[in-house]
Amino acid sequence: MTFDHRVKLSGSRAAPTSFLRQIVVQLDDHNHFHGFGTSDRFAVRGERAAFHSAGACMAEVFGQELLAKKNAIITGGGSGINLAIARRFAAHGASVALIGRTKEKLDSAADEIRRTGGTASGHPADVRDYDALAAAIKSAREIHGEIDLVVCGAAGNFPAPALGMSANGFKAVVDIDLLGTFNTCRAVFEHLRRPGASIINISAMQAFTPTPMQAHVCAAKAGVDMLTKCLAIEWGPDGVRVNSIAPGAVDDTEGMKRLAPTPEIQKQLTRSIPLRRFATKDEIADLALFLCSDAAKFITGAVVVCDGGQSLAGLGVNMMAAMQPRS
Numbered sequence: 001m002t003f004d005h006r007v008k009l010s011g012s013r014a015a016p017t018s019f020l021r022q023i024v025v026q027l028d029d030h031n032h033f034h035g036f037g038t039s040d041r042f043a044v045r046g047e048r049a050a051f052h053s054a055g056a057c058m059a060e061v062f063g064q065e066l067l068a069k070k071n072a073i074i075t076g077g078g079s080g081i082n083l084a085i086a087r088r089f090a091a092h093g094a095s096v097a098l099i100g101r102t103k104e105k106l107d108s109a110a111d112e113i114r115r116t117g118g119t120a121s122g123h124p125a126d127v128r129d130y131d132a133l134a135a136a137i138k139s140a141r142e143i144h145g146e147i148d149l150v151v152c153g154a155a156g157n158f159p160a161p162a163l164g165m166s167a168n169g170f171k172a173v174v175d176i177d178l179l180g181t182f183n184t185c186r187a188v189f190e191h192l193r194r195p196g197a198s199i200i201n202i203s204a205m206q207a208f209t210p211t212p213m214q215a216h217v218c219a220a221k222a223g224v225d226m227l228t229k230c231l232a233i234e235w236g237p238d239g240v241r242v243n244s245i246a247p248g249a250v251d252d253t254e255g256m257k258r259l260a261p262t263p264e265i266q267k268q269l270t271r272s273i274p275l276r277r278f279a280t281k282d283e284i285a286d287l288a289l290f291l292c293s294d295a296a297k298f299i300t301g302a303v304v305v306c307d308g309g310q311s312l313a314g315l316g317v318n319m320m321a322a323m324q325p326r327s
């Protein structure tokens, strides 16, 4: 008789295609080692691990072909977090259509994905312009087929006090972030594979953390999260899931360049994060992959925070940072 001992590993660099997989160690009655392997590629003496018969396990869900035959649309997909998501989706077998304002950025991003063996195309459009956006989505559908995955990631930001921005400045951000998200969801719905499609709206901590110099972004992202919840209710019966991802500080992004432009500000910000570092773009992409996968098939209307604990307790975290200024 043999026993399976399973150890969960998360996000290992050694296993970049797998967000979460299990190592299975097989021991006999005398605790003698009989073999080990990752559970998705697992074969001990030619046998599949017994738990496979009990249904899908996490490792199967995050296998390399996780998104095979799926088609994705990603707004803002030419750079930053959204490009990281596009790369991750493509690496797991999805074909990706990138929508954004700048054709050159989209072309270069799509080229890069194709060079690494993925399927990608670029479709220039401003998410604020409904007709142009709808046309871009239609052309993506014509190339790739029915749409399974949508990431509404196009966003704008600049730091400014409320009295330092015009009505048009406030509107520019609300239009890109909130109206742009609505436009994308509204225009893509008729092209979605239903049931089964999954939409992810990229929110931010500003949605629930009042932040100075960010009134426009706070208002817009709070709206995005409420839109997520309303659409989850309205489109759930069609088999369409709608969730938000709320990242905290993410390294090497346009947003952080604008909000934390100096090493001193970055250091201060890091002190307010319990995990004491910024997220990587790949970590946000991992979360998007999870939310789009069958592992999340009963999750809808959720706002999933990925911020290293920064939003847990404003005062508490600030006090902790003041008391432990070592890192």
Ligand code: COA
Pocket: 155, 156, 157, 158, 159, 160, 164, 165, 166, 167, 168, 169, 170, 172, 173, 176, 254, 255
């Ligand atoms: N402070 C105050 N107002 C500002 C500003 C700043 N730093 N930057 C832009 N604005 C105002 C402009 O003055 C303008 O208002 P006005 O017409 O009354 O003068 C308004 O915002 C629109 O600016 P404009 O540059 O014409 O808009 P745009 O649509 O080309 O750009 C932004 C949109 C402003 C959001 C721009 O920052 C952008 O394109 N960002 C995209 C990239 C990005 O922000 N990425 C980070 C995502 S987290």
